[in-house]
Amino acid sequence: AQSVTQPDIHITVSEGASLELRCNYSYGATPYLFWYVQSPGQGLQLLLKYFSGDTLVQGIKGFEAEFKRSQSSFNLRKPSVHWSDAAEYFCAVVPLSGGYNKLIFGAGTRLAVHP
């Protein structure tokens, strides 16, 4: 079945530590790939996106993501986490069938940051 999977529901890291959030997708053709962030009580904001080309994508707030076709993965990374990064992170895809109109979200990973 077509799906977007974020294996980690909650992650806790210390401030200054590195971070990697996992995302796997299951689609016949590689979809458009996105990471969104939702701060508490807020709407979602786009961090970065991948369509094609260079498999390492830079985003806002110091985040980057690496696309690995062989693993059907699009993991989000940050070298040094700040307390303000505490939020919920969503991986999302736009499948390349069905008119490119539908953004399909994973269940999300909630990030807590210890001082």
Next chain:
Amino acid sequence: NAGVTQTPKFRILKIGQSMTLQCAQDMNHNYMYWYRQDPGMGLKLIYYSVGAGITDKGEVPNGYNVSRSTTEDFPLRLELAAPSQTSVYFCASSYTSGSSEQYFGPGTRLTVT
């Protein structure tokens, strides 16, 4: 430039009541979307619109209706509210489909009791 605005922020409905969630954007975006967010489930697409007068169903359209009479507004109508519709509702817009960034409103928290 207010972006995407939603009203109300909170609402409590009784079972069987109806209401309309309002959404407006001032970015002249063609595409607008309604999502619901349930705990641990991510966001699910309810309906979307590719322009004034054109709407289509998303993943979870049952129990909802939409209309798009102008580029700016995309209201979501709940008829005969049910407890299963308790959720946080987000409206979003984008300039085009697919590859375009979606801009989200702050959400409406709806409780049906």
